[in-house]
Amino acid sequence: MKLLVIEDNHALVANLFAYFEARGHVLDAAPDGVTGLRLAAANHYDAIVLDWTLPRMDGVRLLQALRQSVRKDVPVLMLTAKGETADKIEALRTGADDYLVKPFDLAELEARLLAQVRRARGEVTDARLQVCDLVLDLSTAEISRGGQSIALQPATRRLLEVLMRASPALVPRERLEEMLWGDDLPDRDLLRSQMHVLRRAIDVPFALKLLHTVPRAGYRLAAATDDDDHEDD
Missing domain, CATH: 1.10.10.10 (Winged helix-like DNA-binding domain superfamily/Winged helix DNA-binding domain)
Structure with a gap:
């Protein structure tokens, strides 16, 4: 997978890069919402990992812009500390494909992303x-x-x-x-x-x-x- 990680926690980003690159995936990272939206518009990604609370543009606003004008089809997984049911509903209604609350397990994150990528590609796979x-x-x-x-x-x-x-x-x-x-x-x-x-x-x-x-x-x-x-x- 080629992933875009939009996250301002540098330690978390480093952990994601270490885990996913060791398993053969390719990653780009953006530390704020504006940079993330720009990268999403300029490049093809199999999936996007998106934090909610970001500098310059929060994750929900970025997701709205992504779905309306830039990349309507790319799978987006919200990875955030916001764990209330209302937050999950808002993100999913805005256009997120999946939602995972921090702290999380890296293997589960990878499994969820792979499942979303398979669905986006129309692949029928026994997961x-x-x-x-x-x-x-x-x-x-x-x-x-x-x-x-x-x-x-x-x-x-x-x-x-x-x-x-x-x-x-x-x-x-x-x-x-x-x-x-x-x-x-x-x-x-x-x-x-x-x-x-x-x-x-x-x-x-x-x-x-x-x-x-x-x-x-x-x-x-x-x-x-x-x-x-x-x-x-």
Whole structure:
């Protein structure tokens, strides 16, 4: 995706660039509404991430101008600290395609943007990952198994997504650790702790176990077979 981020919080913008560029996306940024509108008019973007409270022109006024005269079709996701229902309704009525309240999870933001881009392109894509009866909806970040909703913290949900995308193949420990912590690996074996949390959420209440440990190698997500190693955290 090519994204335009219109946001005056420089630390947040830096975090967005670090996350999205590492995943192959291209970003431009604008620190105020006037600059953001100018960039939106001059360039093609797959989607726009728009803050509400901006210098020079607020997000709602920018959105109105965008829909009326500049780019009527580009997906816009409002990313703002304004979390009241009335604020969400105003933004959506003005022309926002989606709305996410700060603080937020980067993986969820990416999933929502990808879903909006697919819709704008008219693509029919199953935005779900599924292993047996375990389902992760990428457009909403909702998780369920056997129809039962499962709540996970963002880091644990990212682990689950990586395992589901790779299923039934093994994912090495090193890849999972790098995904969570980059080069700044923790002193303790926090990956083991995260996997314990994930196993309790997706396996303990169910008869069929899906999360498997391969000693000294990594983890995989798949239906158990007779030759599986003994599973442990």
